[in-house]
Amino acid sequence: MTRSMLPRLRVRAAVVAASAAVGAAVLLSGCGAGQVTQTENQQPPISGVNVDSKDRAIQLRNVAFQYSGTSGYKTGQPVPLHVRIVNQNLTPIRLVGVTSEAGAVVIAGKGVTPPAPSVPPSSPAPSASGSASGVPSGAASASGPAASGSASGSASGSASAPPSTPPSSAPPSGPPSNPTIDVEIPVRGLAVLDPSLDRYLQIAGLNEELKPGDTVEVTFRFQTDAGEVVITTPVPVAIPLSPPPRSPLHLEEGEGH
Numbered sequence: 001m002t003r004s005m006l007p008r009l010r011v012r013a014a015v016v017a018a019s020a021a022v023g024a025a026v027l028l029s030g031c032g033a034g035q036v037t038q039t040e041n042q043q044p045p046i047s048g049v050n051v052d053s054k055d056r057a058i059q060l061r062n063v064a065f066q067y068s069g070t071s072g073y074k075t076g077q078p079v080p081l082h083v084r085i086v087n088q089n090l091t092p093i094r095l096v097g098v099t100s101e102a103g104a105v106v107i108a109g110k111g112v113t114p115p116a117p118s119v120p121p122s123s124p125a126p127s128a129s130g131s132a133s134g135v136p137s138g139a140a141s142a143s144g145p146a147a148s149g150s151a152s153g154s155a156s157g158s159a160s161a162p163p164s165t166p167p168s169s170a171p172p173s174g175p176p177s178n179p180t181i182d183v184e185i186p187v188r189g190l191a192v193l194d195p196s197l198d199r200y201l202q203i204a205g206l207n208e209e210l211k212p213g214d215t216v217e218v219t220f221r222f223q224t225d226a227g228e229v230v231i232t233t234p235v236p237v238a239i240p241l242s243p244p245p246r247s248p249l250h251l252e253e254g255e256g257h
Contacts, residue, residue, distance in 0.1 A: 064237070
């Protein structure tokens with residue numbers, strides 16, 4: 001009878017061990033599924049740089065030039081800039097200037113009012129010089145040789161003291177003036193300057209070609225109650241967060257067999 005009970009006990013032990021193994025596998029698969037879900041919900045970071053002032057009261061986040069394709073930017077093109085500005089001060093601050101080594105940085109967008117065009121000064125009337133040159137010549141022809149000498153003397157005297165030259169009426173050379181950069185960031189607040197919004201920064205005219213991944217040194221100037229704060233940082237041209245779509249594959253006739 002003892003021999004007949006041993007096989008039964010062995011079968012029961014095997015069943016219990018198998019059940020425990022199945023339960024552990026189910027538990028582990030459930031934990032793994034939860035971890036995958038959390039990972040999938042995470043958003044990829046923006047390809048920009050983060051930099052702070054020395055006292056960390058002014059923080060620049062996700063600073064990058066906008067991605068424009070694999071070919072990048074050509075010389076003379078505008079280059080939009082993305083930046084988030086965080087103010088940790090107890091008083092408002094103002095962004096009052098931005099400069100770069102790749103070109104002049106201006107503020108642009110739908111919410112920016114362009115400056116009024118400058119009116120060139122009016123040119124002087126040419127009638128005064130015409131009458132001055134015409135009168136001595138007429139008097140000389142009517143007075144004969146004696147009078148011509150006096151006429152020529154008066155003409156030379158008037159010619160030696162011309163009126164002061166008025167300022168040139170030609171417009172100044174170079175690009176037109178741009179709106180002044182003046183952006184207020186409230187206390188413990190945030191200002192977002194992005195090409196998708198009403199206001200953003202951009203290089204008005206690029207002086208060199210830029211490819212994705214290239215960097216440009218940019219300087220931000222802020223006005224605070226304690227004075228001016230300057231932050232200089234290399235800013236990259238953004239790269240795509242996902243690879244570009246592949247072009248469709250075209251097979252020649254006869255291939256693919």
